[in-house]
Every structure is written in C-alpha cells, then in structure tokens.
Amino acid sequence: MKRVYPREERCINCHLCEVACIVEHSETKLPAAAYHVEGLRFNREDSRTICDPAEAGTAGVPKPLNRTLVQTAGYLSLSTNCRHCEEPDCVLACKNGSLYVAEDGRVLVQEDKCVGCWMCVMACRYGAISRNPARSNVPAVAFNGINHHCDLCPEREVPACVWVCPTNALVFEDRDDQ
Amino acid sequence: MNHVIIGNSFAALFAIEAIRRTDQDAEITVISREPQHVYSRAMIHEMLAGMVREPMVYLRDWDFYKRMRVRTMLGRTVTKINPGLQTVSTEEDETPYDRLLIATGGKPFVPPLNGLQDITYHSFITLEDAKKLKAACENRRNAVVLGAGLIGLQCAEALRHMGLNVAVVEMADTVLPMALDTESSQTIAKELADEGIAVHTGDTIDLIISNNGHPTECKLRSGGTIPCDLLVIAVGVRPNIDLAKDAGITTDRGIVVNEHMETSAEHIYAAGDCAQGPEIVTGITMPIPVIPVASTQGMIAGYNMAGKRRRYGGALALNAMQFGGVQVISYGFVKDERDGEVLKYVDPPRKIYRKVIIKNGRITGAIFVKDVDRAGIFRHLMEKRIDVTPFKEHLLSPHFGVAHLPAEIRADMFTRPQ
Numbered sequence: 001m002k003r004v005y006p007r008e009e010r011c012i013n014c015h016l017c018e019v020a021c022i023v024e025h026s027e028t029k030l031p032a033a034a035y036h037v038e039g040l041r042f043n044r045e046d047s048r049t050i051c052d053p054a055e056a057g058t059a060g061v062p063k064p065l066n067r068t069l070v071q072t073a074g075y076l077s078l079s080t081n082c083r084h085c086e087e088p089d090c091v092l093a094c095k096n097g098s099l100y101v102a103e104d105g106r107v108l109v110q111e112d113k114c115v116g117c118w119m120c121v122m123a124c125r126y127g128a129i130s131r132n133p134a135r136s137n138v139p140a141v142a143f144n145g146i147n148h149h150c151d152l153c154p155e156r157e158v159p160a161c162v163w164v165c166p167t168n169a170l171v172f173e174d175r176d177d178q
Numbered sequence: 179m180n181h182v183i184i185g186n187s188f189a190a191l192f193a194i195e196a197i198r199r200t201d202q203d204a205e206i207t208v209i210s211r212e213p214q215h216v217y218s219r220a221m222i223h224e225m226l227a228g229m230v231r232e233p234m235v236y237l238r239d240w241d242f243y244k245r246m247r248v249r250t251m252l253g254r255t256v257t258k259i260n261p262g263l264q265t266v267s268t269e270e271d272e273t274p275y276d277r278l279l280i281a282t283g284g285k286p287f288v289p290p291l292n293g294l295q296d297i298t299y300h301s302f303i304t305l306e307d308a309k310k311l312k313a314a315c316e317n318r319r320n321a322v323v324l325g326a327g328l329i330g331l332q333c334a335e336a337l338r339h340m341g342l343n344v345a346v347v348e349m350a351d352t353v354l355p356m357a358l359d360t361e362s363s364q365t366i367a368k369e370l371a372d373e374g375i376a377v378h379t380g381d382t383i384d385l386i387i388s389n390n391g392h393p394t395e396c397k398l399r400s401g402g403t404i405p406c407d408l409l410v411i412a413v414g415v416r417p418n419i420d421l422a423k424d425a426g427i428t429t430d431r432g433i434v435v436n437e438h439m440e441t442s443a444e445h446i447y448a449a450g451d452c453a454q455g456p457e458i459v460t461g462i463t464m465p466i467p468v469i470p471v472a473s474t475q476g477m478i479a480g481y482n483m484a485g486k487r488r489r490y491g492g493a494l495a496l497n498a499m500q501f502g503g504v505q506v507i508s509y510g511f512v513k514d515e516r517d518g519e520v521l522k523y524v525d526p527p528r529k530i531y532r533k534v535i536i537k538n539g540r541i542t543g544a545i546f547v548k549d550v551d552r553a554g555i556f557r558h559l560m561e562k563r564i565d566v567t568p569f570k571e572h573l574l575s576p577h578f579g580v581a582h583l584p585a586e587i588r589a590d591m592f593t594r595p596q
Contacts, residue, residue: 006592073572073581078592080580085596089554092192092473095220097237113234115224118550122498122507123470125561126591127552127579140229140339142503176595 001084001105002174004068004150004159008078010169011070017079017161017170018066024153024160025067040065065132067150068161068170079161079170082107082128082150090147093123099147106152112137114146179204181483182266182273184256184421185281186210187219188469189450189476191237193279196480198246204484206248207273209266213253214305216242219283220469222308223332227339235305259425261443277445277483280422280433281476284415284451284467291324293386297393299409302333311410319343320405322396323412324383326353328499330412331370335501337408338375345376345404347383347396357497359512361524361531362547369502376404417452417465430454432465437489439479447483449475458492458561459510459542466495494561498550504529507553509560510543511535518542523574532574539565552579558591 019031026034034040068081088107091099098114101107115138120129132148153159162170181197183190186208197204214236221235243250251268258267259280265272286301288294300311311333315321319342323334326348338344348355352363353370370377378398385397386409396406417432428434428442432454439447439455449455450472454465471493481488498507515535523532531547534556540563544556555578559566564587566573572582580588 003595008588069579071579071581072577073579076581078581078588080592083592083596087477089470089557092477093470095469096218096234115221115230115234117220117498117500118505118507119469119498121550121552122496122509122554123557124554125558126596127555129554130551137234138224138229140227141224141500175593178594 001176002152002172003084004081004152004162005171005173005175006078006080007169007171008076010167011077011079012167012169013070013072013077014166015070016164016166017068018070020160020164021066021068021150024156025065065134065148067130067148069128069130079165080126080128081161083126084150084152089123089125090120090129090149093119095119106154107149108151109147109149111135111146116141116144116146120147120149179484180274180276181206181279182275182277183208183279183281184210184259184266185279185283185450185452186212186214186216186252187281187283187450188237188472189281189283189453189479190279191216192473192476193281193449193480193483194246194248196477197484200481200484200486206246207251207275208243208248209251209254209256209268209273211253211255212304212306215240217305218469219303219305222302222305223336225305226308226312226333227336229336229339256421259421259427259446261425261427261446264445275445278447279476279479279483280427280441280446280448280452281450281472282418282421282452285418286411287414287416288411289413291383291386293388293393294411297386297388297391297409299393299411302329302410302412303415311408314408315340315342318408321345321408321410322347322383322393322404322406323410325412325414326350326355326377326379327412327414328354328357328497329415330410331366331501332499333410333412334370334375335373337410338373342408343376343405344374345378345406346370347378347381347398347404349380349382351380353377353379354499357499357508357512358506359533359545361533362506362508362512362545365504365529365531365547366501366506369504373502378402378404415451415467417454417467419452422446422448422452430463434463435475437491438482438487439475439490440482447479449479455490456492458494458563459540461492466493468495468497470496491561494557496557504548505550506545506547507550508543508545509553509556510541512543512545514543521570521574534573536566536570539567541566549576555580555583562587 131145133145136144224230387395422433433448451467478490518535518537535543
C-alpha cells in the first residue's frame with residue numbers, strides 16, 4: 001500500500017507538514033480559522049506533538065494536534081508519522097480493541113471507543129502516537145484523552161503533509177515490493 | 179486443518195485472526211470457561227466503577243466469530259487434554275484437534291489467611307468477578323484490598339470512585355513492587371493517598387474477624403485493626419498450567435514454549451499469561467503476563483499452527499498504567515540496577531520522572547512517569563538490542579526522538595514498509 005516516507009536530506013525544518021495536517025483535520029479546513037477559532041495549535045517551540053494532557057487545558061498552553069511530527073537534532077530534521085504497519089504493535093497492545101487495521105491497510109482508531117490507556121504510546125516503536133486531550137471517552141479519569149495518529153487523509157488522494165511539502169521531503173509511495 | 183483453542187482472550191483472539199488470514203478453509207473452535215463474547219480483563223475496573231459503557235470492554239464486534247467462521251463453545255470447561263488421542267475433553271464431550279492452542283491465562287493466587295474460610299471474599303480477574311463485586315458493593319462502606327499490584331490498585335481505585343472507604347494492604351514495602359522502582363512507586367502512592375485510599379505497605383492481614391459469614395474487621399500484622407465489610411484478594415495471578423501439567427506437557431512457572439510457541443507435546447502450542455516463552459533482555463524463558471506479549475504470542479502461535487513458520491525472537495516486559503493523574507510506562511527490568519549505568523531525569527513539581535538502565539551498551543530497563551510521549555522508541559532500542567552508547571547523552575532529553583538515532587537505524591525505521 002502507499003505510505004508516507006520522509007526524505008530527511010531534503011527536509012528544511014519548516015513544519016508546514018504539521019500545519020497542513022492540522023488544517024486538513026480541522027472543521028473549517030482554513031488555516032486562520034483552524035488556529036484562531038477552533039483553537040488548534042502545534043507546539044512550535046520544541047516541536048513535540050503533544051504536551052501533557054494535564055497542561056493542554058490550562059490557559060496559554062496550546063493544544064497541539066498535528067498527526068505528523070517534525071523531529072530535530074542539530075541540523076537534522078525529518079517529518080515522522082504512523083507507519084501503518086502490517087502487524088501493528090499498537091493493535092496488538094490496545095487494551096479494548098479500539099485500534100484496528102482497516103481493509104485498505106490503514107491503522108485506525110475507533111474514536112468513540114478508545115479509553116486513553118496509552119498502551120499504544122507504549123507499544124509504538126516509531127513514537128508516532130500522540131495523546132489527544134481535546135476528546136475523552138472516560139471523563140472520570142484525570143487528563144483522559146484518545147489515541148491520535150496519522151489517518152493518511154482519507155478525503156485526499158495525496159496526504160496533506162506530502163502535498164504541502166515545499167522540498168518534496170515527504171513522498172507518498174508504495175514500497176511494499178522493495 | 180482442525181484448530182482448537184482453549185481460552186478466549188487476547189492470545190486466542192490474535193491466534194484466530196492469524197489462522198484465518200493464513201488458511202481460509204481451516205476449522206477453528208474456541209472453548210472457554212467464560213460465557214462472554216471476547217472481552218478485555220484490563221477493562222473490568224473501569225466497568226466496575228461505571229466509567230465506561232459495557233460495549234467498550236468487548237475486543238471485537240458482535241459478528242467477530244461469524245466473520246472468522248469460528249465455532250464457539252463458550253461457558254464450557256475443558257477437563258482434560260489427551261495428546262495421544264489428539265482430543266480435548268469437556269464434561270459433556272470430546273473435541274478432536276489437529277493443532278491445539280492452550281491460552282488459559284492466569285488464575286488468582288489466594289494465600290492462607292486466618293478467618294478467610296469463614297467469609298465470602300472477592301477476586302478481581304474476570305468480568306464476572308467485577309459484576310459480583312459490583313453487586314456486593316451495595317450497602318458496603320469499608321473495602322479492604324489485599325495486594326497492591328496492578329489489579330489490586332485498579333480495583334481499589336474503582337471502589338474509591340464508587341464512594342467506598344478503601345484500604346490497601348501490601349506485604350512489600352512499596353506499591354506495585356513488581357512493576358515499578360522505588361521513586362515511581364512513591365509517586366503513585368502519593369496519588370492514591372490524594373484520592374483518599376489508605377495504603378498499608380510492609381504489612382499483611384493476620385486475622386479476618388467476621389460475623390455470620392460477613393467480614394467486619396481485619397487485624398494487621400503491624401498491630402492495627404481496620405474496618406472491613408468487603409474483602410478483595412488481589413495478591414497475584416499465576417499462570418494457569420493445570421491442564422498442560424496433567425497432560426504431561428513440560429511446565430515450569432508457566433507452560434514452557436519455544437520461539438514458535440510450541441510446547442513439549444506435538445501439535446500443542448501455548449500463548450499468553452499461561453505460557454513461559456523466551457524473554458529478550460535475559461534470553462531465558464519466563465512468564466510475562468501483559469497484553470502485548472499475549473497478543474503477539476497468540477499471533478505467532480496462530481501462524482505456526484496454520485503452517486506459516488514464524489519465529490518470536492523474545493518478549494519484552496512492558497506495561498502502561500495510570501493512577502490518579504499520573505501515567506507510567508515501563509520496559510524491561512526497572513529495579514535491577516546491578517552493574518548497570520543508571521540515567522535519571524527528575525522534575526518533582528511536575529511529577530515527571532524518567533530512568534534508563536544501561537548494561538554493556540544495551541538498555542535493560544526504562545521507566546517513564548507522566549511524560550510518556552514517544553516512550554515506544556525505547557521499546558525498539560531494547561528489542562533490537564541496539565548499542566545506545568553513541569547517543570546516550572540524549573536519551574533523557576525531553577526532545578529525544580528518532581532524529582537522535584544513528585542514520586542506519588533511522589533509515590531502517592522510516593524508509594521501508596513495516
């Protein structure tokens with residue numbers, strides 16, 4: 001299947017992939033409205049997908065909701081997201097069967113079933129799963145949230161992060177036979 | 179090929195899916211003592227506390243068995259495995275198999291306690307346990323939970339959420355003595371105290387005082403007495419190996435399996451909490467009763483049963499838990515610091531704690547409290563036995579990520595299908 005692959009030698013650390021991801025998954029699909037009206041943000045300062053859900057609700061701390069994440073070390077940067085593994089460790093770890101492999105091969109979460117136990121965060125060796133504090137199915141649990149990861153933009157032919165990248169540092173390719 | 183699976187939890191579930199993916203014509207039969215649709219035992223505390231709707235505890239849709247074309251014998255107890263005849267016996271009949279998977283999970287260990295024989299006490303393993311406990315909670319005020327392991331504490335938290343006074347009694351000096359190190363367990367103990375749960379560590383119940391079969395008080399070894407009208411025993415879970423042992427299959431603490439999940443008996447496999455397979459850090463076999471290991475072992479067993487040879491290099495002990503507002507994720511052996519280099523990052527006001535233990539360049543244990551994002555990268559480093567010496571100064575940085583890994587490891591992770 002087609003997946004998103006980073007090409008770190010081309011990445012210029014501009015974070016437009018994160019912006020495009022947030023906008024694509026917003027209600028309005030308009031950047032200014034997504035940020036200023038819907039309150040969706042990403043944490044540009046240290047480029048961590050998500051801060052502690054405990055802090056996400058407090059004033060002044062943004063709700064970073066990008067599903068792709070630019071990771072940096074010195075001059076190196078690369079945009080990373082869910083690998084949509086064939087035998088996903090997150091699905092094997094999910095404690096109530098919220099995560100599943102769809103028929104088209106995408107790894108998806110049932111957003112109304114996830115209880116935010118973070119077994120998936122523990123299991124994912126790519127560090128590609130974040131905690132979405134904007135939604136909760138178990139409000140009685142402190143700082144609950146739900147699994148948040150790349151869905152390969154189901155409404156687009158090419159995922160938004162790939163489409164927006166100005167240097168082609170992200171590609172959408174089928175490398176299954178390589 | 180005729181496959182029979184004893185058990186109906188994570189290992190059984192992923193075995194079914196692997197068999198069906200490999201062989202469209204295989205016959206699959208699931209026999210389980212529990213009558214329910216496949217559900218998660220890791221959800222019963224949230225169920226008890228009424229925090230989740232019942233459908234959220236079931237692991238697959240209602241049409242799962244139909245879709246997978248599985249014959250179910252639920253609510254039926256296997257009494258005997260007959261390896262010579264290749265059959266399993268229930269009280270009513272015999273079922274033949276070509277390949278058998280034992281996925282019988284664990285059973286609660288109940289220690290001898292003075293006065294226990296006179297009362298009704300509760301275990302907290304199955305959905306039925308949770309329902310019985312919920313029914314028993316009516317008009318009860320003072321619950322005592324013996325055992326501060328994961329199950330005991332989750333049960334305690336649920337009972338507290340329901341408004342009961344809850345005391346936890348634990349023989350070890352810390353809560354979660356098997357899963358956590360001292361620092362992290364102190365953080366959790368404080369969360370529990372803040373929730374109003376009384377934790378008595380380094381203590382045990384010497385005598386249960388009862389009246390007409392109902393407990394009224396527990397006398398502690400330390401000399402104190404605590405009120406008790408509801409007692410939950412959550413001292414521990416042992417691999418459920420009786421069927422295998424009686425059939426002459428090699429057992430130790432669990433049912434001994436190799437890296438193909440094969441037991442000592444031909445055509446018989448074991449997976450999940452009942453099994454004792456290879457562990458990756460030590461290389462020796464041990465039971466690792468956690469969901470991802472059970473699921474993966476079940477999947478590997480399923481493929482091998484269906485004729486697709488698959489190897490499981492070894493399991494890593496790993497767990498994720500949350501008490502109060504604190505999440506904890508741990509990998510490997512977090513208490514064993516002997517001959518190891520210990521890296522720590524501590525931020526007490528934010529309750530953040532990270533620790534990594536390195537031996538011979540390889541991580542043998544890692545624990546993350548509160549700040550758990552991207553912890554899974556450590557799983558990769560541990561499972562692949564990657565030498566972390568070249569980048570170890572970055573390991574505990576809050577910005578640590580794949581960009582800090584050597585180029586060939588990054589390429590291996592992010593340039594090919596997984």
